[in-house]
Amino acid sequence: MLNATILIADDDEDIRLALNLLLSAHGYKIIEASNAKEITIKAQSQQPDLVLLDMNFSLDTTSGQEGLAILAQLKPLAIPVILMTAWGSIELAVEGLQNGANDFIEKPWNKIKLLNSIEQQLKLSKVTQQNQGFKQLLSNETNKHWVSQSQSMQQIEQLVEQIAPTDANVLILGENGTGKSQLAERIHQLSLRQHEPLITVNMAAIPENLFESELFGHQKGAFTDAKQHRTGRFTLADKGTLFFDEIGSLPISLQPKLLRVLETGQFEVLGSSQTQTTNVRLISATNADLDKLIDEDKFRQDLLYRLNTLVITLPALKDRIEDIQPLSEHFIALFCQKYKKAPLAFTDNALKKLKQHSWPGNVRELSHVIERAVLLAMTDSIDDKQLMIEQTTNKAAGDITLQPLEAAEQQLIEKALKVSSGQVSEAAKLLDISRNALYRRLEKFGIQYEA
Ligand SMILES: Nc1ncnc2c1ncn2[C@@H]1O[C@H](COP(=O)(O)OP(=O)(O)OP(=O)(O)O)[C@@H](O)[C@H]1O
Ligand SMILES: [Mg+2]
Structure with a gap:
């Protein structure tokens, strides 16, 4: 990339000179630094577009500890870093990558590889910068992107915009993964309660005996295990929105307890006789067929009436x-x-x-x-x-042969390596373990891999 500035960080003067000649000849502006202090100062004050960082300083020529320490100092600056490691020190390179470096090359370097890596990292960093704003939007829960292009989703969108600002209770139906939870969040965000809390209660995840304590809270000593006061979800959600996820999983025995608070807006904290009032907007969701559950006496009709003022059914994809x-x-x-x-x-x-x-x-x-x-x-x-x-x-989920755990582990590792064409880092991601953890297992099982 034209006019990009590169900081060459190496304590060896000959290496700095060689790199400077090579990179200047390719149109890069060069800054040089020879020790940790100089590197961080120059990186901060001159803001290079990329740092080429030697990992083996004279203080400590083999372990790379000093290089890692410099890497940590460079990290907050968000400048791409390419590591230079001694030939064969793959472990160190991996450690560097795990600690925020973007790429590494081995010394003595291959010119083409080095130039390619620089070019690619500069391009990527430009994209990342362009995406900063986008990233902020994404990380901000309130602005999750919601796709609704199809005609059926357009209709739902219209309805949502119309009903979100009201306090009407909404029941969202739809198969697994159709977007019910995200829609609940969206309704809250478009509502007048958007600056108040949205509290989610997953009905499938609350143990029966803790249901009342979760929803209404308890006072210290209300029951044997009540060692501390606990605030219930109805109190937490006051003035905001309460989202009952998987409402179809609520056992019939507990349904009257929920019904009462929904009918009267009143409840008591466990261990207290004082009646509290609540002001929540209710959204519920389920993939269950509630009418069928009613027929089977597993769901109360009167509870359904409290939940389904408005019903939105998300279509299957x-x-x-x-x-x-x-x-x-x-x-x-x-x-x-x-x-x-x-x-x-x-x-x-x-x-x-x-x-x-x-x-x-x-x-x-x-x-x-x-x-x-x-x-x-x-x-x-x-x-x-x-x-x-x-x-x-x-492939059915249960379609796996019963075998010793170690053998299964080895098979999974071999498969991950196969689908990632032998790339250890990709295979590690597929297996959801660190690269080091995968290297250890590769050694243990004697599996061949490319360093
Ligand atoms: N219309 C959409 N636009 C963008 N992302 C969506 C949309 N619908 C669903 N998603 C995404 O798909 C994933 C599944 O959605 P969500 O968790 O809301 O589904 P769900 O219906 O609540 O699933 P479950 O039944 O398992 O609770 C989430 O990552 C969500 O952000
Ligand atoms: Mg969900």
């Missing part, structure tokens, strides 16, 4: 194919950002395949498929094969 492309493009950008990858695009075949799939896990499944494809992407595009849709959907 396969019934709104027009949303698939915009959702996919949203997720690809999101995950490129998350995994610090250069922007990726789908091939036409990949888009076709995405639209053909039946998506039993709906939007969540789509997001997982794309996350994996982004992690495994080797080029600047994602092809249909890289989506690996068949493999994931045709």
Whole structure:
């Protein structure tokens, strides 16, 4: 990239000179630094676009500790760093990458490799800078991107905008992963209560005996284990929104307790006789068929009437194919950002395949498929094969042979290496362990890998 400034950080004068000649000849402006102090000062004051950092300073020529310490000091500056390590010190390079370096090259360097790496890191850092604003939007929970391109979702969108500012209770129905939880959040954000809390209660996750204490709170000593006062969710959500997720999982025995507070707006904290009043807006969600549960005497009709003032049913993804492309493009950008990858695009075949799939896990499944494809992407595009849709959907979850745990572990590692074409770092991501943890296992099982 023209006019980019590179800080060469190495204590060896000959190396600085050689690099300076090479990089100046390719149009880069050069700053040099020879010790830790000088490096941080120059990085701060002159704000280079990239730092080439030697890991083996004379103080300590092999362990790389000083290099790692400098790396830590450079981190807050958000300048891309390429490490230079002695040939064969892969462990150190890996440690550096885990501590925020962007790439590494081995000394003596290959000129083309070095120039390519510099070029690529400069490009990536430009993209990252451009995406800073976008990133802030994403990290801000209140601004999660909501895709609603299809006609059915457009209608829902209209309804949502209309009802969000009212205090009407809303029941959101839909299969797993259709976006119920995100929609609940969105309704709260569009409501007049947006600056008040949104409190979620997952009905499937509360043990029966703690239900009242969770919802209404308890006083110290209210029951044997009540060692401390606890504030209930109704109190926490006061003036705001209470989101009952998985409402279909609420046991019938507990339903009268919820019904009373919904009918009267009143409740008592466990251990107290004082009646409290609550002012909450209620949103609930479920993937269960509540009418069927009512027929089976598992859900109370009168409770349903309290919840379903307005009902929104999110359609399955396969019934709104027009949303698939915009959702996919949203997720690809999101995950490129998350995994610090250069922007990726789908091939036409990949888009076709995405639209053909039946998506039993709906939007969540789509997001997982794309996350994996982004992690495994080797080029600047994602092809249909890289989506690996068949493999994931045709295989029953329980379809795994019973065998000793170590053998299964070895098999999983070999498979991860295979699908990531031998790239240890990618395989580690797939297995959700650190690179070091994977290296240890590779050694343990004697699995061949490319350093
Ligand atoms: N319309 C949409 N636009 C953008 N992202 C979406 C949309 N719908 C769903 N998602 C994303 O898909 C994932 C699943 O959505 P969510 O958790 O809201 O589904 P759910 O219906 O609550 O699932 P479950 O039934 O498992 O609780 C989330 O990461 C969510 O952000
Ligand atoms: Mg949910």
